[in-house]
Every structure is written in C-alpha cells, then in structure tokens.
Amino acid sequence: MSNQEIFELMARFDASAATSFKLTTKDFSLELGKGGGAAAPVYAAPAAQAAAPAAAPAPAAEPEGLFITAPLVGTFYAASAPDAAPYVQVGDHVKKGQTVCLMEAMKMMNEVQAPCDCVIEAVLQQDGALVSFGEPLIRYREG
Structure with a gap:
C-alpha cells in the first residue's frame, strides 16, 4: 500500500x-x-x-513568512490539468480571491484562493503531493 x-x-x-x-x-x-x-x-x-515503539521524528524548524496553507487533507495540484500551465509561478502578482492551486479530497476538487493581493515567493509542494491540513502550500508576500 x-x-x-x-x-x-x-x-x-x-x-x-x-x-x-x-x-x-x-x-x-x-x-x-x-x-x-x-x-x-x-x-x-x-x-x-508492530510491538516495537516507533521513534518520533525530530521536529522541523518552522519556516518563516506568510503562507497559503492546505484547507484540508488532500492532493495538491498546481494546475487544472496535467498538461495545463500552473495557476501561479514564483514572482506572479495575484489578486485577493484568485485561484492559486487545487486540492482534491474524496474526488472533489477545491479551489484554494489568495487571501490578499500578494506576490508568490515559492510553491512549496510538488504537483500531485498528498498534504495534511494546515501544511504550507505557497509562500507569499503582501503587495
């Protein structure tokens, strides 16, 4: 599995x-x-x-900056289709409410939107990656 x-x-x-x-x-x-x-x-x-205790992973350092985070557990998609251009790329200026990526959960596609007018600094997930609730997807700066 x-x-x-x-x-x-x-x-x-x-x-x-x-x-x-x-x-x-x-x-x-x-x-x-x-x-x-x-x-x-x-x-x-x-x-x-199964009886052996698992070692806890070392806590990762919190990345700094402003982030658009996963609103649910699901699969991250940077574009609307495998052959389509990504919604955003590093350096793009986006408007509040503009779709920046998709999250799929239980065969439902959910648009993730920019929380404010901003500039994309980094796309932190690979297309098709499974992400947890609250996990950073995109780093941005206001502007």
Whole structure:
C-alpha cells in the first residue's frame, strides 16, 4: 500500500462517523482511532515489528513568512490539468480571491484562493503531493 493510499484512507476515516479502524496485511498494520477530547493515536508499522515503539521524528524548524496553507487533507495540484500551465509561478502578482492551486479530497476538487493581493515567493509542494491540513502550500508576500 502506497503512502498516498494510506493518507487517502486516513482522510476518508477522518470524514466518516467511525471511531476506530484497523487494517492488517502481510506487510504492515495500520490502526486509526478518534474520539472524545483527546487525540487518538495513529499507528503504522510493519506487522513483524508492530510491538516495537516507533521513534518520533525530530521536529522541523518552522519556516518563516506568510503562507497559503492546505484547507484540508488532500492532493495538491498546481494546475487544472496535467498538461495545463500552473495557476501561479514564483514572482506572479495575484489578486485577493484568485485561484492559486487545487486540492482534491474524496474526488472533489477545491479551489484554494489568495487571501490578499500578494506576490508568490515559492510553491512549496510538488504537483500531485498528498498534504495534511494546515501544511504550507505557497509562500507569499503582501503587495
């Protein structure tokens, strides 16, 4: 199972009414849970090593600047079609409300729009990348 398939499964679970989900295959085990006030743990490990605790990744340094972030968990698309030009490129001046990219979740395309008149400084995601809620997509400066 690919990382993208796992993330899509997680997004569908999060949007569902189910409170727990467990999937075990020959190669790995995935257990999802959600509930009341506290966040439920999410585990994904090879089935043979399911009992071994996973090492926590080192926290990444927060990038500086203003960002357009992912409004949902989904797939990032820089253009409306694979052969189309990207919505924005570095150096572009965009107007408030202008579409800067698309996010796909559960076969629904969602336009992501510029929050203000701005200049694009960096596109931080690769076309087709799976991104999490709140993850930076595009860095910009007002102007």
